[in-house]
Amino acid sequence: GAVVSQHPSWVICKSGTSVKIECRSLDFQATTMFWYRQFPKQSLMLMATSNEGSKATYEQGVEKDKFLINHASLTLSTLTVTSAHPEDSSFYICSADRQDYGYTFGSGTRLTVV
Amino acid sequence: QKEVEQDPGPLSVPEGAIVSLNCTYSNSAFQYFMWYRQYSRKGPELLMYTYSSGNKEDGRFTAQVDKSSKYISLFIRDSQPSDSATYLCAIKPGAGSYQLTFGKGTKLSVIP
DSSP states (O other): OOOEEEEOSEEEEOTTOOEEEEEEESSSOOSEEEEEEEOTTSOEEEEEEEETTSOOEEOTTOOTTTEEEEEEETTEEEEEEOSOOGGGOEEEEEEEEETTTEEEEOOOEEEEEO | OOSEEEOOOOEEEETTOOEEEEEEESOTTOOEEEEEEEOTTSOOEEEEEEOSSEEEEETTEEEEEETTTTEEEEEESSOOGGGOEEEEEEEESSTTOOOOEEOOOEEEEEEO
16 A cells, blocks of 8 residues: 655654655555645644645745745655744644555654644 | 545444444545555555446455445454554545545444
């Protein structure tokens, strides 16, 4: 089955620093990957759609300069939270669409900004 | 009316019970239906993926889709404490569309 690997699983950073989260498709090529944010006891909120070789498409209200997305290859997309602040603390999850398997999600990254 | 409605629960059942989880949707353009299980502090795990009306079975799990009623269900037979998690339904329009719409999730507890 389709596997999506996400790293790190958790990270603590100081306010004002940047954090990079990686999302890799291990056994398939993903032209498109998706980044979600999830607050406690809430469902997933789509932040942006990452397209290989082109700019990401951001959902309304998501700051593209704060959440930098790079999709440099068919198996890797990265999300960089720039100048992180405590309000950016959340659970970030990536996913990819494997046509025959539906959407496969990574294990998520818990970001805590102190 | 929201595009996807899902009762958030919580739902508590004894071990061995049959669990029924449901979602309704409003847009007849939705064609692909998924059920995910999410444990606390983990990413969602795909359980079932279907695109046609009727039933699809995989082990203890059965996904049911009724497009005429815009109603989807997930049944869990012989429920186990390890099934305790939040279950999310997710739907999307045609194969070429990437827009995935989630239900809010139903929190299930299976009591030993």
